[in-house]
Amino acid sequence: MSRFKASKYKNTAPQLPARGDWINGIRTASVVSCGNHIKASCAFIAFNANSPGGGTLGILSLENGSWDKRQVSELACHADLVTDFDFSPFDDGLLATSSADATVKLWRLPDDVKQMSTALSLALGPEEVRVECVLFHPAADGVLASGAGKVAKVWDLTQQKPLAALEDHGDQIQSLTWKGDGRFLGSSCKDKMLRIFDPRTKSSAVQSVKGHDTIKDSRLLWLNALDIVLSTGFNQVRERQARLWDIRKFTAPVSTFVIDTAQGCLIPLYDADSGLLILAGKGDNIVRCFEVSTAEATLTQVSQCLTEMKFKGAATVPKLALDVMSCEVIRLLQLTDSSIVPISYSVPRKSLQEFHADLFPDTLGKIPSMSALDWFSGSDKQVPRVCVEWGKHSPQRFTSCVLPSPLQTATPPRQPACPGEKEMEQTSWQADNPVHGGSLSSSSSDGSLTSPSTTSVSSSTTRSSEMAASPQSQRSMHSFLGLGSKFRHVQGIVSHRGTHITNVKGLNLTTPGECDGFCVNRERAALPLLVSGGQIAVLELSKPGRLPDTPLPTIQNGTAVADLCWDPFDCHRLAVAGEDAKIRIWRLPTGELTEILSDPETILRGHSEKIYSIRFHPQAADILASSSYDMTVRIWNLHSGKEEIVLRGHTDQIFSMSWSPDGQQLATVSRDGSIRVYDPRRADHPVQEGPGPAGGRGARILWVNHGHYLLVSGFNSLSERQIYLYTAASLSSGPIATVNINAAPSILIPFYDEDTSVLYLTGKGDIRVHIYEVLSEDPYFLQCSSFNSARPHKGLCFLPKTECNVREVEIARALCLGHSSLECVIFKVPRVKKEYFQDDIFPDTIVWWRPALSASTWLSGANGQHQKMSLKPEDMTPVSAAPKEVPVRKYQPSSFYLEEKTDEEKKEELLNAMVSKLGNLDDPLPQDSFEGVDEEEWDD
Secondary structure, eight states, X not given: OGGGSOOTTTTOEEEOOOGGGSEESOOBOOOOSSSOSEEEOSSEEEEEBOOTTSOEEEEEEOOSSOGXXXXXXXXXXXXXXXXXXXXOSSOTTEEEEEETTSOEEEXXXXXXXXXXXXOEEEEEOOOSSOEEEEEEOSSEETEEEEEETTEEEEEETTTTEEEEEEOOOSSOEEEEEEOTTSSOEEEEETTSEEEXXXXXXXXSOSEEEEOOSSSSOOEEEEOTTSSEEEEEEEOTTSOEEEEEEEGGGTTSOSEEEEEEOOSSOEEEEEETTTTEEEEEETTOSEEEEEEEETTTTEEEEEEEEEOSSOOSEEEEOOGGGSOGGGTEXXXXXXXXXXXXXXXXXXXXXXXXXXXXXXXXXXXXXXXOSEEHHHHHTTOOOOOOEEOOSTTSSOOOOOOOSSSOOGGGGGSOOOOOSSTTHHHHHTOOOOSSSOSTTOEEESOTTTOOEEOTTSOOOOOOHXXXXXXXXXXXXXXXXXXXXXXXXXXXXXXXXXXXXXGOEEOOOSBOOOOOTTSOSOEEOSSEEEEEBSSTTTEEEEEETTSOEEOOSSOOOEEEOSSOEEEEEEETTEEEEEEEEETTSEEEEEEOOSSSOOSOBXXXXXXXXXXXXXXXXXXXXXXXXTEEEEEETTSOEEEEETTTTEEEEEEOOOOSOEEEEEEOTTSSOEEEEETTSEEXXXXXXXXXXXXXXXXXXXXXXXXXXXXXXXXXXXXXEEEOTTSOEEEEEEETTOGGGOOSEXXXXXXXXXXXXXXXXXXXXXXXXXXXXXXXXXEEEEOSSTTOEEEOOOEEOSSOOSEEEXXXXXXXXXXXXXXXXXXXXXXXXXXXXXXXXXXSOTTSBOTTTOOOEEOTTSOSBOHHHHHTTOOOOOOXXXXXXXXXXXXXXXXXXXXOOOSOOHHHHHSOOOHHHHHHHHHHHHHHHHOOTTSOXXXXXXXXXXXXXXXX
16 A cells, blocks of 8 residues: 555745845856765855866855855865865765875865865875766765776775775776765666675675666666666667666666657766755756655656756755755756856745654664774774754764875864774875875965975874974964965955056966066057067057957067066066077167057067077166077077177076076076076076976976075876976985975966065966975965966066056056956055055065166176165155054953852842843833823724
């Protein structure tokens, strides 16, 4: 008679939200993989975000509030596409990602999504091929399954090594699924087979069967801890189908259900508590809800609805995050091209004022039942269940020891949260010395410090407390959290649209990686155009607005532009390096360019191969350095138009070069993996050499801290962007500090402000500007707030310091080149007393726009020094001279709260507090003044 039994969920209905309840303004990546492309924990939502290189996830909070105002941050995870990711079922901030770069990474997400750049990471691998899927164990902490090519691995994350390699696959693995109790692992494969493994006993499948008829994407999903699994795929006539299987007789499907004939693969999402199954197809705008009868192995359709947008991915929110008082049994997150749409499935009930226990049985809690070591030893303990009724259970918060938060290293020992956790806590992990091939860095995207002098961190509680007390570890943690810098809260703001130059047409957005893309001075911006002849547009910064649709007067360079830069001492002179191995010096007329320039002032000939970059001397007038594919650096005297010095010693392409602030030395970084420092006037070979970045994809070099250090941006062997700090006097000893930035294809272009010691980093095609304060001692880098632009920019160039409005505490101004516009970005430091001149962040600046010596004087061996000037306006008082305010105590002293009081005194205080809120008890109430009505006036 069970077939006549009415289901509690038969009337479950989806509620499509209004557009105002969508999460809008996101950019979704078009990733070709078997993943869902969106996942959720009780704290976060993660999705594949659109970014150059494709290795980025968008992260936002799941907290209650206005959906359309959620803060979305980006987590640059990998150097290639993110194929799949999964949240830990216990630790809401622990995220696993897999990628086409053949690695698996674990991420410790910070509680505040605005601080996503401080996320810790742990790398596993690399594998031989791209990793397709990752999945956490449903019962044990520290166990992760991954599928790469024909091999599925089960990782013990506490030891950072695989303990099982399941190689019994004939082709690429398409999906993985754990049984609800964690005993078995199932997989679907491109060879059309479904397999069941017992990872703790043998590496081959214990059972296998042909699942579907085609090699198109298939999924396998275990229905709770029972012996029923669900598969989705395509039959021979390309119809999408869902099949139920009983693994006790794993030879043929128990039942088959044909869904439709659409092309996108089906995403199955199952709620074990209610037995409801959601089927959403990629590229569809239809979502179906079924009720699964595991006893009879049948599917009964409950509802079907049309969505306004098409699915690019789908996920469900964990049960403990649902609004159970509104009878919400499932919340589906639909990922579209530009939004996330929350679709709530609720069971209609007359009363929503009480908890309906029949709809919400106890669900799995947030505390794991065992450690990874216990599970691999044969334990099968199950996760304790909790009541989902609000107020009936205390909030559970578990932090995995696999990747602890940096704050945990300073906490005292705690009691294990689950059986076996004590053993887990004894497993140590090290930042600089990974074990079993796993590498731990303070985020590949984080910008956190990894220094050779930084003490490695252990998860052992005893060692953690010892390290927390050491000054060295405190300095490392100091850099980790970005504390102590007066620029920590620097704000990047795009100026008003009225200051932008728009309708810029025909920009060359594919300039060489050694070029910044464009260049600016106080008056003009020079932008290479994509038209033939190497034309350059010159825009007047004093005339913002929309450019006319008619062609603009340009500089006719005659050949494609390789690099260009303005003379720092002459705003009317522009140097342009061409791909024909010539450097052309252009003299621009005063005022706006009104006619085409085709005749350069000077043409410098000497290089035999293509020129990569050019740099003016910071002290001497008319001195220009150029680097070329002929592996030489040549120094020119523009006054005479002659080549004066040729520097040799490079064995491969020169990525970048930089003059020292005093102009005495020149540093280069090369593709041959070396950094060189030259004294051009004394020798044509380097006076120092040191190891540079390991990657050969490009690099930049810059002198910082008054020339005492060299900063290099480049790539490591995993194609992750990094910055390195060297002591200029001892390059051979290697970098003294290294910071992992993120994984992206473009070269990080650094800009350093000598006055504030602030470093700005961004790349072509990025949307983020990373900001650090550079110190002269450990930890060397202090991370500050970053700036995110609304769209990817094609370049970022900074204006002179004199262009900053010190009254508004502007520490830097930059011009951001977009696809067709030039926008001003202002970097400010929030200060309360803005009526005073902030002399602590505005020291005297150098008068760099005036040369300190002539070219001939410098070539003869003389050195000069720039004068300095104050940025303080005459009518402002320095903040250091501001009168001191007398502190006013706002709160009672601690002794007031600690004083013991009797119950009568406490009752009297409470009564007095209530009276003060209500008013004086002796005052008459308003109605007491109203006059009454005589008895005879009442109607009978």
